[in-house]
Amino acid sequence: xxxxxxxxxxxxxxxxxxxxxxxxxxxxxxxxxxxxxxxxxxxxxxxxxxxxxxxxxxxxxxxxxxxxxxxxxxxxxxxxxxxxxxxxxxxxxxxxxxxxxxxxxxxxxxxxxx
Amino acid sequence: xxxxxxxxxxxxxxxxxxxxxxxxxxxxxxxxxxxxxxxxxxxxxxxxxxxxxxxxxxxxxxxxxxxxxxxxxxxxxxxxxxxxxxxxxxxxxxxxxxxxxxxxxxxxxxxxxxxxx
Numbered sequence: 434x435x436x437x438x439x440x441x442x443x444x445x446x447x448x449x450x451x452x453x454x455x456x457x458x459x460x461x462x463x464x465x466x467x468x469x470x471x472x473x474x475x476x477x478x479x480x481x482x483x484x485x486x487x488x489x490x491x492x493x494x495x496x497x498x499x500x501x502x503x504x505x506x507x508x509x510x511x512x513x514x515x516x517x518x519x520x521x522x523x524x525x526x527x528x529x530x531x532x533x534x535x536x537x538x539x540x541x542x543x544x545x546x547x
Numbered sequence: 548x549x550x551x552x553x554x555x556x557x558x559x560x561x562x563x564x565x566x567x568x569x570x571x572x573x574x575x576x577x578x579x580x581x582x583x584x585x586x587x588x589x590x591x592x593x594x595x596x597x598x599x600x601x602x603x604x605x606x607x608x609x610x611x612x613x614x615x616x617x618x619x620x621x622x623x624x625x626x627x628x629x630x631x632x633x634x635x636x637x638x639x640x641x642x643x644x645x646x647x648x649x650x651x652x653x654x655x656x657x658x659x660x661x662x663x664x
Contacts, residue, residue: 476654529647538592
């Protein structure tokens with residue numbers, strides 16, 4: 434079974450802090466994604482990566498950066514956390530080897546910025 | 548412009564009845580894929596069913612089926628014989644372009660389904 438893990442389920446940070454959210458997958462997937470989920474807005478893509486050291490901006494990259502130094506790990510960084518970044522953050526991974534290849538999601542991190 | 552639209556923010560269904568969750572999409576790409584996910588209150592996203600744009604038959608997975616109407620650009624999820632455990636948020640998503648080019652998904656806003664005993 435595919436497993437995607439995220440470093441924390443719940444996180445409380447102060448405004449201005451640097452925040453790291455870690456995501457690890459164990460299925461050798463090429464693609465990894467970071468989303469944020471807010472009520473009524475669905476999932477919005479922040480950044481994604483098709484390969485090690487590659488990254489591309491999603492729909493809402495402002496205020497975020499990412500790092501992918503190893504294939505299995507994709508980190509989301511909030512350089513200076515703000516209250517409007519309070520949200521649920523979901524990491525996902527997928528392979529591009531089959532048409533029906535779905536994204537597999539981690540359990541999510543609920544981030545509260547005070 | 549909204550590419551994936553789920554017009555039902557919330558729905559109720561009686562246990563053991565069937566329910567249809569609506570999803571319409573917008574794309575000019577001939578190659579795309581449509582996915583449905585379930586998100587229980589615990590937060591994890593669970594993949595339910597997939598339909599490719601070139602698939603001739605509607606996809607089915609157990610109690611889930613996808614009513615794919617290509618000309619109308621709709622991909623409704625049908626859940627037969629609803630169970631209490633089906634109460635969750637349901638998301639429709641679309642992958643534009645060929646599957647071997649990254650697999651980025653666009654999600655709808657979601658429909659919250661509540662199953663009544």
